[in-house]
Structures are given as structure tokens and as C-alpha cells.
Amino acid sequence: QKEVEQNSGPLSVPEGAIASLNCTYSDRGSQSFFWYRQYSGKSPELIMSIYSNGDKEDGRFTAQLNKASQYVSLLIRDSQPSDSATYLCAVSPYSGGGADGLTFGKGTHLIIQP
Amino acid sequence: EAGVTQFPSHSVIEKGQTVTLRCDPISGHDNLYWYRRVMGKEIKFLLHFVKESKQDESGMPNNRFLAERTGGTYSTLKVQPAELEDSGVYFCASSQEGGDSRSSYNEQFFGPGTRLTVL
Numbered sequence: 001q002k003e004v005e006q007n008s009g010p011l012s013v014p015e016g017a018i019a020s021l022n023c024t025y026s027d028r029g030s031q032s033f034f035w036y037r038q039y040s041g042k043s044p045e046l047i048m049s050i051y052s053n054g055d056k057e058d059g060r061f062t063a064q065l066n067k068a069s070q071y072v073s074l075l076i077r078d079s080q081p082s083d084s085a086t087y088l089c090a091v092s093p094y095s096g097g098g099a100d101g102l103t104f105g106k107g108t109h110l111i112i113q114p
Numbered sequence: 115e116a117g118v119t120q121f122p123s124h125s126v127i128e129k130g131q132t133v134t135l136r137c138d139p140i141s142g143h144d145n146l147y148w149y150r151r152v153m154g155k156e157i158k159f160l161l162h163f164v165k166e167s168k169q170d171e172s173g174m175p176n177n178r179f180l181a182e183r184t185g186g187t188y189s190t191l192k193v194q195p196a197e198l199e200d201s202g203v204y205f206c207a208s209s210q211e212g213g214d215s216r217s218s219y220n221e222q223f224f225g226p227g228t229r230l231t232v233l
Binding site for chain 1: 172205
């Protein structure tokens with residue numbers, strides 16, 4: 001059974017600080033990793049994808065991947081109240097043969113305090 | 115560019131009835147996925163189409179669920195007969211075939227979902 005684990009939170013972070021969200025996964029064959037943001041009652045919105053070990057930066061967001069430790073994280077710099085949402089970690093076993101369904105964690109509820 | 119659209123946004127039916135959900139993927143996306151989120155649980159994969167072919171239907175819960183994608187465009191997910199445990203939010207997602215590059219492969223874009231309530 002492939003699993004993706006996230007701390008459900010809520011994670012409370014003051015405005016302007018760095019929010020750090022973590023995710024671990026059980027399938028060592030996983031190859032592609034995604035972070036989605038979901039506002040209450042809305043659809044998941046893709047914000048970051050990462051495929052190689054190390055860091056990937058996009059604006060205020062940085063995704064970090066460590067395949068040896070089976071660990072993915074998302075850092076949000078200069079947190080804004082609009083960043084308050086549930087962040088979903090998703091993992092796929094993509095191996096070059098075709099696109100795959102994603103395995104999701106339950107999500108971390110992030111609250112940015114003004 | 116229009117995103118993934120789903121219809122209806124909400125559906126309330128009684129146990130034993132039939133419901134059909136529809137998904138229109140982003141234009142040009144060959145990959146189409148169905149997912150479901152039951153209250154309190156994580157989003158779960160149901161199945162994956164590549165154009166009109168079912169690539170992977172390992173997540174379909176049972177034979178009361180039937181998905182189709184005739185012509186490789188929109189898809190429907192029929193639940194017949196519906197049971198109480200089928201209640202949840204059904205999401206559809208789509209992605210490009212192969213993606214533009216390795217860096218964007220399998221990026222899936224989600225629709226707004228259909229909230230199904232079975233009474």
C-alpha cells in the first residue's frame with residue numbers, strides 16, 4: 001500500500017515568516033512529486049513539481065526533495081494571509097513509460113496570522 | 115485557456131439511484147484522471163484515460179462505477195446503483211501527453227469537482 005504522510009496541522013505561522021511543510025512517502029520507486037494548494041471548497045491548484053534531488057525555487061516557493069530519505073518539503077517565504085490553505089503533497093511512480101495517477105497525502109492546513 | 119470543467123457541481127440523490135458525472139479536460143490534454151475524496155480521507159485515484167483508452171482503472175472501487183471517454187474528449191463517470199458510501203467529492207484532472215519537457219511531465223490540473231451526496 002503506497003502511502004503519503006503529512007502532518008494535518010493546523011500549522012500557524014506569522015505573516016512574513018517562512019512556512020515549512022513536510023511530506024514523507026512509502027514507495028521508494030516514486031519519481032515525481034507535486035505540491036498542490038487547496039482553498040476550502042475549491043479544487044487543488046498545482047503550485048510546484050519536483051523530480052530530482054535538491055531544491056527547486058519558484059518565486060516565494062521552494063520545493064526540496066530527498067529520495068534517499070523519502071522526504072519532500074515545501075517552503076513558503078514571506079508568508080501572506082492569502083497563503084492560508086490546505087497544502088497537499090502528491091507522489092507518482094512515473095518511470096518514463098507514461099503518466100500516472102497520483103497518490104495524495106491528507107494535507108496540511110496552514111494558517112498565516114496577520 | 116479554459117481549465118478543466120466538471121458538471122454538475124453538486125448532486126444529491128437517493129440510495130439506489132443512478133448519477134452521471136461529466137468532465138471536460140483542458141483542450142489538447144490526452145490524459146484524463148478521475149479522483150475521489152471521501153470526507154476525512156485523502157484524495158484517492160480512481161482511473162486514468164489516455165485518449166479514449168483506459169490506461170489504469172486500479173482505483174475503481176467496484177463494478178457499480180463505469181467510466182467512459184468516447185472520442186477521447188470529455189469523460190463521464192456513472193455510479194449505478196449509488197450507495198451511501200459513494201458520497202464525496204469527485205475530481206477530474208488532465209495532463210498533456212508527455213508534457214513539454216521532463217520538468218513538466220505528469221503535471222495534472224484539477225477541475226472544481228462534483229460534490230455527490232447519497233441519502
